[in-house]
Amino acid sequence: MEVSFAREIESLRLRQGQTFHGEGILAITKALLQSGVAYVGGYQGAPVSHLLDVMVQAKPYMDELGVHVEACANEASAAAMLGASIHYPLRGAVTWKSIVGTNVASDALSNLSSPGVKGGALIVVGEDYGEGASVIQERTHAYALKSSMCLLDPRPDLGVMVRMVEEGFRLSETSNMPCLLELRIRACHVRGSFEAKDNVAPAVSTRALMENPAGFDYMKLAHPPVTFRQEKLKGEERIPAARNYIAEQGLNELMPGKHADLGIIVQGGLYNSLVRSLQQLGLADAFGESDIPLLVLNVTYPLVPEQVADFCIGKRGVIVVEEGQPEYIEQEIATLLRRRDIQTRLHGKDMLPAAGEYSVEVLAQGLTHFAASYLPGPAVEAAKRWLDGNRQRRDAVAAQLHKPLPIRPPSFCIGCPERPVFSALKMTQQDIGPVHIAADIGCHAFGTFEPFSMGHSILGYGMSLASRAGVSPMMQRRTLSIMGDGGFWHNGLLTGVQSALFNNDDAVLLIFKNGYSSATGTQNLISTPGSAFAEMSASRVASQTHTNTTIESTLQGLGVQWLRTVHTYHVDQMKATLKDAFTSDYDGLKVIVAEGECQLERQRRIKPWIANLLKKGERVVRVKYGVDEDVCNGDHACIRLSGCPTLTIKDNPDPLKVDPVATVIDGCVGCGLCGENAHAATLCPSFYRAEVIQNPKWYERLFEGVRGALVRALQPA
Numbered sequence: 044m045e046v047s048f049a050r051e052i053e054s055l056r057l058r059q060g061q062t063f064h065g066e067g068i069l070a071i072t073k074a075l076l077q078s079g080v081a082y083v084g085g086y087q088g089a090p091v092s093h094l095l096d097v098m099v100q101a102k103p104y105m106d107e108l109g110v111h112v113e114a115c116a117n118e119a120s121a122a123a124m125l126g127a128s129i130h131y132p133l134r135g136a137v138t139w140k141s142i143v144g145t146n147v148a149s150d151a152l153s154n155l156s157s158p159g160v161k162g163g164a165l166i167v168v169g170e171d172y173g174e175g176a177s178v179i180q181e182r183t184h185a186y187a188l189k190s191s192m193c194l195l196d197p198r199p200d201l202g203v204m205v206r207m208v209e210e211g212f213r214l215s216e217t218s219n220m221p222c223l224l225e226l227r228i229r230a231c232h233v234r235g236s237f238e239a240k241d242n243v244a245p246a247v248s249t250r251a252l253m254e255n256p257a258g259f260d261y262m263k264l265a266h267p268p269v270t271f272r273q274e275k276l277k278g279e280e281r282i283p284a285a286r287n288y289i290a291e292q293g294l295n296e297l298m299p300g301k302h303a304d305l306g307i308i309v310q311g312g313l314y315n316s317l318v319r320s321l322q323q324l325g326l327a328d329a330f331g332e333s334d335i336p337l338l339v340l341n342v343t344y345p346l347v348p349e350q351v352a353d354f355c356i357g358k359r360g361v362i363v364v365e366e367g368q369p370e371y372i373e374q375e376i377a378t379l380l381r382r383r384d385i386q387t388r389l390h391g392k393d394m395l396p397a398a399g400e401y402s403v404e405v406l407a408q409g410l411t412h413f414a415a416s417y418l419p420g421p422a423v424e425a426a427k428r429w430l431d432g433n434r435q436r437r438d439a440v441a442a443q444l445h446k447p448l449p450i451r452p453p454s455f456c457i458g459c460p461e462r463p464v465f466s467a468l469k470m471t472q473q474d475i476g477p478v479h480i481a482a483d484i485g486c487h488a489f490g491t492f493e494p495f496s497m498g499h500s501i502l503g504y505g506m507s508l509a510s511r512a513g514v515s516p517m518m519q520r521r522t523l524s525i526m527g528d529g530g531f532w533h534n535g536l537l538t539g540v541q542s543a544l545f546n547n548d549d550a551v552l553l554i555f556k557n558g559y560s561s562a563t564g565t566q567n568l569i570s571t572p573g574s575a576f577a578e579m580s581a582s583r584v585a586s587q588t589h590t591n592t593t594i595e596s597t598l599q600g601l602g603v604q605w606l607r608t609v610h611t612y613h614v615d616q617m618k619a620t621l622k623d624a625f626t627s628d629y630d631g632l633k634v635i636v637a638e639g640e641c642q643l644e645r646q647r648r649i650k651p652w653i654a655n656l657l658k659k660g661e662r663v664v665r666v667k668y669g670v671d672e673d674v675c676n677g678d679h680a681c682i683r684l685s686g687c688p689t690l691t692i693k694d695n696p697d698p699l700k701v702d703p704v705a706t707v708i709d710g711c712v713g714c715g716l717c718g719e720n721a722h723a724a725t726l727c728p729s730f731y732r733a734e735v736i737q738n739p740k741w742y743e744r745l746f747e748g749v750r751g752a753l754v755r756a757l758q759p760a
């Protein structure tokens with residue numbers, strides 16, 4: 044069961060004249076439908092997961108419009124889907140998280156860009172860059188440059204974002220270039236409104252099928268010798284056509300200001316932060332009116348040289364506000380100014396940091412340098428006062444603390460089925476010695492944080508098994524590769540398993556089979572348990588294994604001979620299986636499937652079911668764990684083995700003991716790991732298991748009454 048997007052789907056149905064209110068990424072989704080998109084695909088990932096999630100759940104409505112929606116196996120398959128636009132007048136959109144997704148998709152993107160497209164092709168990428176990013180810090184811009192794809196970077200205003208989707212399709216069709224539309228995290232989540240239009244049912248669609256395929260045309264293949272011609276077309280026809288369209292349709296925005304001898308050229312996506320920082324210098328008002336003229340690049344590639352030159356001519360100084368490195372835009376502008384012998388002084392990375400997110404404060408610092416050179420006086424003083432005030436407030440907070448705040452790394456959800464495996468792995472390594480662990484992308488990457496700190500490398504989504512191939516032949520002890528079921532299907536099966544089997548590698552692979560692509564928002568996979576599982580009672584599910592054996596049967600089909608499926612909460616059994624895998628005489632690929640449903644999904648699934656039972660007055664049992672504070676000796680081995688956020692410490696109630704005792708706070712979901720760990724690691728007997736019974740049976744009430752009376756009678760008065 045995935046999160047329900049029923050409300051969002053209603054927004055997609057808005058008609059001409061109605062007002063859309065909501066988040067940026069949903070506005071983009073609506074804009075796709077208004078543009079007559081015929082097919083949509085993608086692979087989930089922050090911050091654009093919402094687009095595909097909503098589209099997938101809106102399937103009945105998409106069928107009404109004739110729009111095909113495909114939840115692709117990975118970004119490469121999503122990019123390849125755009126092949127439909129090479130021959131046919133079909134508008135297509137795909138989406139993924141960048142830079143990682145664009146890396147995976149790049150082969151197909153190169154081969155799409157070379158022949159070019161006939162139908163508009165739009166790639167909506169979540170530019171996951173900056174303070175909230177979860178991936179390596181690189182820029183999608185590089186791909187636009189190398190493959191000759193237009194790059195739109197719309198100003199984070201819903202009306203502008205929607206327009207750029209519509210224009211993106213037209214730009215793509217006019218220039219035959221695929222268009223990337225990059226959305227930073229803040230743009231995806233910015234809220235606002237725009238006046239909706241009717242959705243457009245595509246002329247060719249799943250409801251209006253093409254009679255015949257296109258005729259054979261070798262020019263449409265990314266194959267030599269026509270690739271030589273295609274390269275020329277990029278430079279001689281496509282990029283000039285794109286530039287003309289960008290200039291004619293006014294895709295970039297020119298905003299005048301009273302200091303006409305200065306200028307700021309900004310990536311569209313940074314506009315809001317720029318204006319907010321200009322406000323701190325007293326150089327803009329709250330409505331976005333800037334005193335310094337702005338050239339807002341809603342299209343950052345290709346630039347329109349005449350437009351940039353016209354903007355710069357006659358100005359004393361221009362600063363380019365471009366986030367990330369290298370500074371592609373600034374370099375291009377420097378070149379075009381030099382070639383035209385325009386003497387305007389150009390700034391950018393000399394005043395702004397080379398790397399990192401351009402937050403309002405960072406921008407204000409850079410603009411202060413710019414203002415100091417060209418507008419000395421009140422603007423600089425205002426900015427310094429604001430920046431100093433921020434610094435003083437931070438210093439004041441720091442001064443009140445006796446020591447720095449402890450680092451609080453992210454962790455597994457409470458009750459996550461993956462945590463017990465790391466507990467078992469910790470114990471196993473105590474027995475056999477440390478092993479090289481190739482980690483991967485997914486929730487299990489939380490195992491790289493305290494208290495586990497496990498994982499030597501992360502080379503990409505589903506790449507763990509492949510990434511140990513150079514290590515394991517050099518290592519006396521076997522290496523371990525960890526991947527999730529999401530990673531397994533995304534890439535791991537082919538790059539890792541196939542290769543290890545083909546080379547007869549002596550390797551150990553542990554696959555977390557939690558049923559969903561959890562880290563990206565618990566989307567379904569081919570191995571997600573079916574609807575029968577969703578309707579199963581919670582107690583049956585807890586004991587159920589092998590609810591969907593697609594992973595196991597795939598592995599067996601490929602020839603994996605050493606294969607074990609172990610429930611993750613059976614810590615003792617997991618420990619024994621890991622030990623067996625590391626010490627077994629079998630020298631081929633050994634795979635442990637660690638089965639345990641994602642707790643987040645489980646809670647979502649059982650919540651309505653439990654609410655229904657309670658409503659009917661039926662008996663419901665919740666399990667909680669606790670620590671007997673009189674028994675706890677305060678060594679905290681349980682905490683070091685588990686890392687569960689609800690297993691923590693409190694002051695020792697015994698005045699003769701100084702060490703704090705362990706305690707279980709509210710929020711414990713009763714996953715049972717505490718008990719399993721205590722048993723597997725032979726810890727102290729402080730843990731107890733309590734059952735909270737709602738709507739108990741009559742005999743349970745009676746028994747509880749008698750027991751309570753007995754306990755009271757035995758206690759001293």
Ligand code: SF4
Pocket residue numbers: 454455456458459460461486557561562641642643644
């Ligand atoms: S989302 Fe699911 S798999 Fe991920 S940490 Fe939470 S419970 Fe574990």
Ligand code: SF4
Pocket residue numbers: 457458667668685687688689690707710711712713714715716717718
């Ligand atoms: S049983 Fe233990 S590990 Fe599980 S949720 Fe409760 S405190 Fe956390």
